Amino acid sequence: MRSNLPPLMIAGPDEPHALDNIPIRMRPDHADVTCEHCRGRGAWNELLHLDSMRCRLAICPECDGHGWKARDGTRMISDVVMRNGHAAWIRRHVPPPPILVSHQNVDEDRVMLELEAA
Numbered sequence: 001m002r003s004n005l006p007p008l009m010i011a012g013p014d015e016p017h018a019l020d021n022i023p024i025r026m027r028p029d030h031a032d033v034t035c036e037h038c039r040g041r042g043a044w045n046e047l048l049h050l051d052s053m054r055c056r057l058a059i060c061p062e063c064d065g066h067g068w069k070a071r072d073g074t075r076m077i078s079d080v081v082m083r084n085g086h087a088a089w090i091r092r093h094v095p096p097p098p099i100l101v102s103h104q105n106v107d108e109d110r111v112m113l114e115l116e117a118a
């Protein structure tokens with residue numbers, strides 16, 4: 001039976017109902033701290049039907065859906081390698097992506113003041 005209620009569009013994990021019905025994920029062996037962005041869930045409801053709780057999930061970009069992160073900031077990615085003639089899943093630690101700064105909009109005087117204050 002279909003409902004006439006429109007689905008709820010949710011912009012991020014801090015909005016109401018964003019984490020409804022999403023369990024906290026088990027800690028993987030590489031991780032030390034809970035992802036504060038998704039609060040350990042690895043995803044949030046991006047689109048939610050409140051009457052049936054059908055949803056479309058958004059994967060957390062901070063923890064890549066693991067719900068946990070390494071304390072040293074490295075990210076874990078899954079990969080496939082050939083081992084003894086068979087494909088095998090492995091996990092790789094990779095450094096976090098660099099923060100890209102556009103040089104067109106940078107106020108250099110402000111950056112220098114912030115660097116001197118740090």
Ligand SMILES: [Zn+2]
Pocket residue numbers: 035036037038039040041042043060061062063064065066067068
């Ligand atoms: Zn997360």
